[in-house]
Amino acid sequence: MGVNRRSFIKYASLAAAGNAAGLRPFGALNSLAQGATDYKALVCVFLYGGNDSNNTLVPFDTTGYGSYSTIRGPLALPQSGLIQLAKAPNFSLNGNMPEIAALFDNNAAALVANVGTLVAPTTKAQYQTSGTVVPTNLFSHSDQQLEWQNAAKSGETQTGWAGRIADTISTSYNPNGLVPMITSVAGDTLFCNGAASTPVSVSPGNLGGSSCNEGATECAAQQATAQALLQFDSGLSLVQQDNTITKNAYSYAKTLSDAVQSITPITTVFPSANGLAAQLKQIAQIIQVRAALGVTRQIFFCGVGNFDTHSDQVNLQGNLLAAISPALNAFYQSTKELGVSDKVTTFTMSDFSRTFQPNSNTGSDHAWGAHHIVMGGAVKGGQLYGKFPTLALGGPDDSGTNGRWVPSTGSVQYAATLAQWFGVAPSQMSAIFPNIASFGANPYLGFV
């Protein structure tokens, strides 16, 4: 049965490769040429803390499930609770993700197996050989979050890959943009920061400007004076930096609140008391007013935390997945309502996956390669991309002996595939993804 699972993936990968090899570059060029007439958005959902992929996507065939449950011991999910994927029957999703399973089976979502931070394709043997260049500080939350976001070898690279996309193409695509190409609804993150471009940050549900109680006349005057104070050059670095942020804040708040003033509310129901849903709902609203914002390309960042399940994992992760699955689905449904479901591609990122071997505290520890979800009308859904690891401690995919999978696909490939769809031309790829050349002539994964 392991062979079957492998061959399925191989098939998916070949299909992806075939597609990407011929058509994608021209597609990218065409869309670039079209300029501002179409619209595309990328939505990054960051699962902070390191989501345990091993309990997100689980083998379902007898052999696969058997080896899974033996090694995972106390962390193994009962097979009866898993949701078998109709389009990939050897696999199943965590029972808390029925919405994602349905999207997958309806070709609106795909899964990418064992993706992780890599500088170049790396085998287990290479990893274990001293001198091989691998990403710095594997297994450290902060560093791996940064490296997923900057697609670089170390967290010290101060621009994110979305930020670099904005640096590269926002003039072409958003020449009349009133807000930056990138919007974050989960605070400032490296992902969003370019060398020249910075994101607009939005607090979900708080799109407008600041409140003022002094009455219209004085409020306007007060705001004018407050803004005038931002113009002084105090010569102090941090004061100057805060002046810049605050100036932008005044400007973006006005643009956004003007834009949403007379829109029809989205009717898709988002789950309540769900942090990710609130963020995604805000993103949907901004997509709705894209024309008023003067943008044809947007990248959004949102995130949800607490995936660092060193103990009580089955329970904790289950609750988290049970929250993100309906939130993602509601967002997909809202893009259908807005008529942009094939123009919006949503994808997950996370620090890392977790050790396949359980710890002695009903949890798991920091690992490496992880499985990720890509969702949207443009996604070639219902398929698993990449290469699913052999679930064996000390096996061919284990970087050591605890089930920390050496990624078979680089996160930079995952990012570049999304960027290619988004409209980054082949000639622009190396500036945005300096390591991409290490992954061969066709590094793209073809899932969108």
Added chain:
Amino acid sequence: MVGAGLLVLAGCSGGGSAPVANPLVTVTGATQLRLGTPQQFTATITNSSATALTWQVNGITGGTATTGTITSAGLYTPPAMIPTSNAVTITAIVGATVPFQGSVSASILNPIPVVTSAQATQSVIGTSYALDILGTGFLPTSQVQVGGSTAAATYVSSTELMCTITVAAGLTTVPVVVTNPDPGTMTVSSNAQVLTVKVSVQTAARLLDQATFGPTLNDINHVQLVGTTAYLTEQFAAPTTVLPDIATPTPAICLNNTIPCEQSEWWQAVLTGNDQLRQRVAFALSEIFVVSTNSVNARSVTTYHNTLANDAFGNFYTLLQDVTLSPAMGNYLNMLNSYKPGNGQIANENYARELMQLFTTGIYLLNSDGTQQLDGSGNPIPVYTETQVQAFARAFTGWTYAPIGAATSKFTNPANYTAPMIAIDSAHDMTAKVLLTGTTLPSGQTSTTDLSGALGNLFNHPNVGPFICKQLIQHMVASNPSPAYVARVAAVFANDGTGKRGNMRAVITAMLTDVDARAADTSPNFDGGHLREPMLYIANVMRALNFTNKDAVAGNDVVALASYNTVGNYTSGLGQRPYSSGSVFNFFSPEYVIPGTKVNAPEFGQENTATAVLRLTLANTLVYNGISNFNVDLSKTSALGIMASKTGNATTDSGNLVDALGVMFMHGQMPSQMRSVIVSHIATLTDPAMRVRVATYLVITSSFYKVEH
């Protein structure tokens, strides 16, 4: 009247018997009665054996409030103020078969003033001195002369007068004369001691901005008078404001969720505690040794905060050990109930990894100035390997909650949120562990021995000083300390001068008194400082403007009512509530770099175009007295309101107001350009309260304030 009485007595005793001497009563006592000083009168009876006496003032037994009262023993108490006619008659009536009486006339006079001490203290705002005269016998009409000139005196009470005076440079005393007016005018001379401040407003206010939850005018004044060193000494000695355990049974307001009770206690401590430096250091420590009520019980967090506060000035090893064994940290990073790994398992690495990465060494080997060591290829050098993480993880197995009461201990014990964790050696991994710098914990050691071995191994790692000291500086003084500054403080961490490592009191002193920390006292353009994170921002503004808690003012039980919890409602939109970081990586990373720059500025991790707008709204809420359950007086009768309208000259009043705000919020270092823009704006407003609100809003929303520097 007295004469008439005698006549009556004479008439009654006339007759045929032999003449006997008339009974007499003679009243003696002072004829000058001073307000505020009781006077004893005495009646001497002759020619009678009668003794019963009744005392009257102006013919009324016992007297009145207007003319003064007299007891049955003849003790006269003057009225509160001089009556219209200040002459009184004190009469003693002897209750015999035939009553007889005697009287004396007296005048009520103003008291004699007495000065017990007088002190002229240089004011925080402006160049004047506040003269405080203590003594007795003062009146609203008392006059004060200082150095021969009359000074307008404010009557505080009969024991205190205050004036605002000027003092010529170099004087250590000034002559003070207090005169009470007629009737009975009386003068007293004294010398007021002139207290010249030891440090400038700039130094005092900047130190307080770094060392507390925000300067107040009182604290600025105090630090100016005692100086930096004495202030730090006082603060090191100040007892810890202890957060009480959340009561059992749970207070009604926290029945479903104990977090508001815990957070209320924290806000109360930081806003009102006298141990400001301790609380501020504990806050910095809480952002290094992070626990969060997102996943740990709030009952364990009050204990945890007390641990940080109690250990803030002690030894870093003690702090490390207490943090490690705290039920809050045990829970948060899973050292609690971490069992020795069985077959097919590894030990839970959570605490081991973050203890090294975040609490002690960091990831890379550091130089003593906090910069990274580099290998021959120019790459940073990791401190530890994955294998060492697992070794530490095994060293930390075998700990569970302390048993409750006399319960028998087992692995695992039920929750005990207040006592340090305890070891159960049967749950401890006893294999050998290879730690850092070649240290090995031999096999067979107990949980406790392994724990101290592991903590000692980390405590003594040379990275700890620069790693921790740099972060303390970033939290309290400057985002970008120079390597030399870090090195100077880290050197004190390594050796406090007596050969001791990890002396936190010495480290904090070195940090706050360092030449780089103090540079901007006199050079406002010295490029340093850090952004006020949301919780500091709101606390700073609330303390400066003297926000008071309504329940506290009403005398209600603020702990049971979680009365201070409301403050956090105004910072949560900005990404912060006490002890509720999203992860052990704190609300922001010490390494955060402002986008598009090379500027390292941790707190800017939470400053973006969304939160900048929310902060403007918060400033509006603050100046509009909108913080729920709190009150601030910025009305026209408040101190600032009076300042904003005192002379009636819009420019003068506005200037005085903005200068006062400049002291309260900007260490008296508001740039002149900024001052003139705010003054000309608010001078156009006519309502003094509005002037105060708008001026305060403009000050506290400026980046020049948001960035404490």
